[in-house]
Amino acid sequence: MTPDDFHLSSFLPYRLAVLSERVSRRLSVEYGRTHGLAVAEWRVLVHLLRCGAVSVRDIHNCVNLEKPRVSRAVSRLETEGLVQKAQGAGDGRLVAISLTEAGRSALADIIPAATRIEAYLQSAVSSEDLNTFFNVMERMHAVLDEDPEAKPRTAMDLAPDAKAIPAST
Amino acid sequence: MTPDDFHLSSFLPYRLAVLSERVSRRLSVEYGRTHGLAVAEWRVLVHLLRCGAVSVRDIHNCVNLEKPRVSRAVSRLETEGLVQKAQGAGDGRLVAISLTEAGRSALADIIPAATRIEAYLQSAVSSEDLNTFFNVMERMHAVLDEDPEAKPRTAMDLAPDAKAIPAST
DNA sequence: TCAATATCATTTCAAATGCAACGAATTTGG
DNA sequence: CCAAATTCGTTGCATTTGAAATGATATTGA
16 A cells, blocks of 8 residues: 555544544533533533442443543532532442532533534434444444454443444435 | 433444554554554655655645654654655745665565554455445535534545545435 | 744743552451 | 552643634724
8 A cells, every 4th residue: 555645634543533522522612601610520420420329430431531630520520519529328438429509500501512413513414324323333342342452442441231232314 | 311321332432532542552562573563654654655755744745743743753764774754845944754675575575464453453344334434424524524623634534535525324 | 025924843930630559347167 | 467459549741722812914994
């Protein structure tokens, strides 16, 4: 293969990174405007909404954030009063992190805005194509799942039916 | 809309970020093993291969890296001997950055490996689905292009036929 | 012509990040 | 029962990062 034929702009990893980063930045405008949240904090809040009182490790295992990043995000959220920490019930090492009323109310603001942006992004795409899109992403994940050099996927990111991916066409 | 229905794992921006980061990390293993390159350095090298002697600003405008990041990546590459700087011909402010022979040879190593990983990622996807996949990404970009809150796209990332996107189905 | 403005690359600085180390708490295995 | 090993959350530390400032050069416009 001739290296000169290589175009960055058609290189899959590059394309993914560019779109992902552009989308993330667009969302950050929204998070920031409403409550000054960074991506890590947004992920933590959303996870807490669904899972109630959980540990740092739980969050780390679910939302693709390194442990120190979760710890610091939680600290910031606690300072802002959106989250509270409590001593773990049985295990003294665990910290039970949960939403405060203010946190719940912040999410009530932000989730609709986030959903609106998501819908906006998808608005020019038919639902068949969107299905195919997600299916392709899942297949790429599946390839990486088999790759010993790749970082394992978190359990939460596994497709519900990952064991039997239906063909999309 | 009920915020409790919101799942992070089905949120498009989150999915994009997770896949993109996983792919990037997998590639970094490859870059790092061969020549200790970071993503920014890889992008700069590839751009130079196609564009010859260019300025920092040119690189910044083409490969989605902030200006300081390009500047530092170039410095590192120069230290490693993969790149050389020259005084800009006409304009004294410009720096003419170009590949050295060592840089070209490093690319000859890395590009096949990168291409192999790209092919690997796409190996479980039919070419129709892959077409749809890229088409969907392009449509999302197009939506952001209309959004004043979104960061503009670089010229290089514009699809060649972005003005008339063919339907994929 | 030459002052005001703009552009270029670099550097400064504060914040974010990830790896590794740490102390505390728990579990394990003899 | 207790010492070794593991797991938990946090923190130290070095690196990376991006926004803004800087100094140098070019361009503009009066």
